[in-house]
Amino acid sequence: MSLISEGADFHRPLPAHAAIAEPSLATVGDYITLMKPRVMSLVVFTALVGLAIAPGSLHPFTGFTALLCIAVGAGAAGALNMWYDADVDAVMTRTARRPVPMGRVQPGEALAFGLTLAGFSVVTLGLLVNWLAAGLLAFTIFFYVAVYTAWLKRSTPQNIVIGGAAGAFPPMIGWAATTGSLSLEPVLLFLIIFFWTPPHFWALALYRADDYARAGIPMLPVVNGAANTRTQILLYTLILVPLGIAPWPLGYTGAVYGMVAAVSGAIMLMLSWQVLRERAPAERASRNLFAFSILYLFLLFAVLLVDRGWGGLIARLAT
Amino acid sequence: MGRANCPTGHVSMGVTMSEPHDDDGIVLTEAQKRARRSRSIAIALALAVLVILFYVMTLVKGPGVLVRPI
Numbered sequence: 505m506s507l508i509s510e511g512a513d514f515h516r517p518l519p520a521h522a523a524i525a526e527p528s529l530a531t532v533g534d535y536i537t538l539m540k541p542r543v544m545s546l547v548v549f550t551a552l553v554g555l556a557i558a559p560g561s562l563h564p565f566t567g568f569t570a571l572l573c574i575a576v577g578a579g580a581a582g583a584l585n586m587w588y589d590a591d592v593d594a595v596m597t598r599t600a601r602r603p604v605p606m607g608r609v610q611p612g613e614a615l616a617f618g619l620t621l622a623g624f625s626v627v628t629l630g631l632l633v634n635w636l637a638a639g640l641l642a643f644t645i646f647f648y649v650a651v652y653t654a655w656l657k658r659s660t661p662q663n664i665v666i667g668g669a670a671g672a673f674p675p676m677i678g679w680a681a682t683t684g685s686l687s688l689e690p691v692l693l694f695l696i697i698f699f700w701t702p703p704h705f706w707a708l709a710l711y712r713a714d715d716y717a718r719a720g721i722p723m724l725p726v727v728n729g730a731a732n733t734r735t736q737i738l739l740y741t742l743i744l745v746p747l748g749i750a751p752w753p754l755g756y757t758g759a760v761y762g763m764v765a766a767v768s769g770a771i772m773l774m775l776s777w778q779v780l781r782e783r784a785p786a787e788r789a790s791r792n793l794f795a796f797s798i799l800y801l802f803l804l805f806a807v808l809l810v811d812r813g814w815g816g817l818i819a820r821l822a823t
Numbered sequence: 824m825g826r827a828n829c830p831t832g833h834v835s836m837g838v839t840m841s842e843p844h845d846d847d848g849i850v851l852t853e854a855q856k857r858a859r860r861s862r863s864i865a866i867a868l869a870l871a872v873l874v875i876l877f878y879v880m881t882l883v884k885g886p887g888v889l890v891r892p893i
Binding site for chain 2: 563572
């Protein structure tokens with residue numbers, strides 16, 4: 505008996521659902537949704553900042569190619585996340601209408617789509633830009649899918665703390681695309697996003713705790729309670745704010761950035777303090793912090809781009 | 824056995840006199856055809872972008888494009 509025939513019974517009729525694969529009704533829009541376009545936009549923006557503020561010259565088309573590959577790589581990670589998380593997505597209100605739990609895209613299709621995009625984005629970035637950036641992109645996709653989605657997310661309340669690293673890599677990839685190397689400055693950008701992630705997500709988790717509990721995701725408010733989460737939000741914000749200001753005293757950027765970082769950081773601290781003082785079931789302060797945290801990160805990187813990178817970009821376009 | 828369209832937009836089993844012959848195989852509904860067409864166009868566009876990307880980058884990098892550290 506051969507190895508192939510040993511485990512299979514080829515005479516047994518297949519179940520109806522296995523024998524007849526329903527032709528797909530998935531639209532292009534469903535596949536775009538799989539790529540998490542809103543997350544992708546933040547990834548592209550932070551990668552653009554890393555790419556723009558890095559020293560050295562980069563042809564604008566090479567820069568465009570790098571950003572395109574990073575965007576597609578982020579989309580691949582999103583698709584693979586939705587493939588793996590289809591079961592919990594179906595249970596949570598926020599994610600129940602995603603294409604896989606809705607049945608518009610089959611899990612296998614989402615997996616194939618994600619793997620194809622991941623392969624193409626990494627290889628194209630390597631061939632057309634450089635292999636350090638490609639390696640970092642590959643590691644980011646791996647980290648988000650294997651380490652965060654498949655392992656940490658369902659096993660520890662520290663899931664988004666460690667998993668947040670995946671979202672913090674894009675500025676480093678952008679920097680590596682320009683320079684072919686890494687230094688302290690992109691690591692600082694990494695740290696800003698890394699320490700921004702817990703207050704951002706825990707603020708959301710505070711008013712979505714029931715959703716996470718129903719899905720069995722051990723988010724901090726579900727496991728350790730709201731009071732502990734509120735304290736940890738404040739602690740992480742206390743680390744985040746000095747890190748946000750750090751590029752100014754370190755001489756990486758000017759006083760305008762320093763002032764914006766200080767003022768917006770003070771608002772972050774104030775909102776975190778309000779979250780600490782707030783008592784359940786009130787959730788207004790948590791919603792305010794979640795909303796402002798997005799603006800905070802955008803402000804820091806936008807000012808950095810204008811202060812440091814924009815002139816560089818214009819100079820590069822001129823040459 | 825071949826499959827024919829059903830009014831709900833799903834593929835159904837069974838063949839009537841006026842429906843396609845057994846050999847026609849899977850018959851897609853209009854909605855499925857539209858979805859497939861839009862997906863095919865998107866794949867074609869993505870491939871075209873990839874070709875243009877490699878073509879322009881070859882011009883940008885110039886003759887040294889094949890000279891790279893391993």
